[in-house]
Amino acid sequence: MASIKDVAARAGVSVATVSRVLNSHPSVSPEARARVLAAVDALGYRPNAVARSLRTDQTRTLGLVISDVLNPYFTELARSVEEEARALGYSVIIGNADERPELQDHHVRTLLDRRIDGLLVSPTDGGSPLMLDAARAGTPMVFVDRWIPGVDVPVVRADGRAAIRDLVAHLYGLGHRRLAIIAGPAATTTGSERVEAFRDALREHRLALPEAYIGHGDFQADSGRRSTEAFLALPEPPEVVFAADNLMALGALDAIRAHGLRVPHDIALAAFDDIPWFVHTDPPITAIAQPTGELGRAAVRALVDRIEGRPPQSVTLPARLVVRSSCGEHAPTRRSNP
Amino acid sequence: MASIKDVAARAGVSVATVSRVLNSHPSVSPEARARVLAAVDALGYRPNAVARSLRTDQTRTLGLVISDVLNPYFTELARSVEEEARALGYSVIIGNADERPELQDHHVRTLLDRRIDGLLVSPTDGGSPLMLDAARAGTPMVFVDRWIPGVDVPVVRADGRAAIRDLVAHLYGLGHRRLAIIAGPAATTTGSERVEAFRDALREHRLALPEAYIGHGDFQADSGRRSTEAFLALPEPPEVVFAADNLMALGALDAIRAHGLRVPHDIALAAFDDIPWFVHTDPPITAIAQPTGELGRAAVRALVDRIEGRPPQSVTLPARLVVRSSCGEHAPTRRSNP
DNA sequence: ATCCTCCGTGTAATCGATTCCAGGGGCTCG
DNA sequence: CGAGCCCCTGGAATCGATTACACGGAGGAT
Secondary structure (H helix, E strand, O other), X not given: OXXXXXXXXXXXXXXXXXXXXXXXXXXXXXXXXXXXXXHHHXXXXXXXXXXXXHHHOOOOEEEEEEOOOOOHHHHHHHHHHHHHHHHOOOEEEEEEOOOOHHHHHHHHHHHHHOOOOEEEEOOOOOOOHHHHHHHHOOOOEEXXXXXXXXXXXXXXXXXXXXHHHHHHHHHHHOOOOOEEEEEOOOOOHHHHHHHHHHHHHHHHOOOOOOHHHEEEOOOOHHHHHHHHHHHHHOOOXXXXXXXXXXXXXXXXXXXXXXXXXXXXXXXXXXXXXOOHHHHOEOOOOEEEEOOHHHHHHHHHHHHHHHHOOOOOOOEEEEOEEEOOOOOOOOOOOOOOOO | OOOHHHHHHHHOOOHXXXXXXXXXXXXXXXXXHHHHHHHHHHXXXXXXXXXXXXXXXXXXXXXXXXXXXXXXXHHHHHHHHHHXXXXXXXXXXXXXXXXXXXXXXXXXXXXXXXXXXXXXXXXXXXXXXXXXXXXXXXXXXEEXXXXXXXXXXXXXXXXXXXXXXXXXXXXXXXXXXXXXXXXXXXXXXXXXXXXXXHHHHHHHOOOOOOHHHEEEOOOOHHHHHHHHHHHHHOOOOOOEEEEOOHHHHHHHHHHHHHOOXXXXXXXXXXXXXXXXXXXXXXXXXXXEEOOHHHHHHHHHHHHHHXXXXXXXXXXXXXXXXXXXXXXOOOOOOOOOOO
């Protein structure tokens, strides 16, 4: 592959001049510029990003460590992140943690080794030493969706409290009284927060959230299945299952179906995170939708601000309830979209 | 961030020795090794992958350019690719083309600029000059899922012909005679191939595939919607719609629903590419499943073989029909899985 | 005419690693 | 006792860029 030296030789100039042309430095004569450009063209020369990064100490690359690529929510997040980053002149390297802290660390480590300019993380756990060290060492970093408390890192996320209150009100209005939740890992903010919000909302209706009605999931389909089975085995099973993410809702649906029960006739189901398929499941699933694309874009903007020396800002956007039919039909406060 | 020089200084050795320790070169005294390791530890030193790559001319990184991250099929592919690559000591950088050739080129270009060791591509089109040049220039490359004819690049893919024949037989057995297909872009192999296989299978039953029954989609949900609307507007609409990928099936479902029709009562639906959600749609969708994980792994193995100087092999794995209820009930040849 | 300025250019240092080569020192063997 | 070898080590070149610095020449000001 042709290097800058080859271009210089062919154009009859020094490598410095070639570099100047490539970086559109002003003091280059038009003739030299033309000759360099011609040589670049003739050789099909492309600057070596590796060498450039070594010299300039910047890679114009962002790392994105997401909790699970198979989750459509994160996939959509990744897409909007890449889009915004590209618009700002950055590339994105995605690391998939599969909800496993050690895999998350693996990706953070290799991303750091590659000297990415900044890191976007949706932490799978309460924060490994590695990640904490990186944050303290001054690696530009922004948390998306989930975050780690007590670390001085901007957070871009959706606030689901209001939507969860709306959901509980909706369920209450439908006559449901025994509401269960399949939570995410307590180590994640979204795991604990959604339970808290749910509990608080129940309290407003003078409803309790017994321990048996809290499923301890891990944001994966299988845990949704297991939790739901545990609920169904209870002497008094819940009337509603609220899954804290879409994959666990899928698992719950599997389990309900395996028991020969029907939604919402026998048991109601709702989920956090809305995805296109929820419109077409049997029945369409009532869900809480996050402004995913906007979150991704805001996260990138915050990170790039931080990288380029501007003060980054935390952002919290509201989530909203999308009512469908998985919790019962009469649907008085219909805010759904098609 | 600490560099190899800092480590050398602290350990009281030269950078050469540090490098030797790091690369477990045999000729280093135990004492020197211990001192270096201690210094590495004390400084939290991590080798700069950028510098290393510049020197060794290898990045131990694979590029993966997929057609669409929002498509669960590709997301699963990406996951298995990353997994296998990690097992072999490589990282993966994913580029999402969003089914847009110019975006695909953008990613191929930046990946090449970063001097990735090899490229895994699922081409969005018939092959841009850039990609063709890269292949000719000897960039290690492997096509996954889709490929470009006439280029000497190994292909790892699923063969859907047999499964499509099974599907058509299934449909025919159910009494359907007017079968339509929503195809992908003709420029993609999977786009044209699936239509061909479908047409051939129809012929075996002495059925024709009129032009009006071929929807020209682009593998995105919206095109599935539009094609289906066109079908429904026909004086004699088809009895079955077969979508060449899962996103277009989703769009078809939207359109059918918008017309107030029901599947499979009013019109049957089947799709290429099976995804977990198809079990839970209303009704569960009959689909052709690819061995996605195996494809991803095989593709990585082929690429790494190529990179490391072993002869790479093309791989073709069979897809299989998964019968559910979206084409009608009586289901005689039930091969479904739960 | 002389001096200063500015423009265009090239030389060379530099980024952080890897690796070739040479050399010092200890050991074996004749 | 000396030659030769191996082991360990450090010096220095190198990868492909960017960029500080120096320098020559042209043009303007006095």
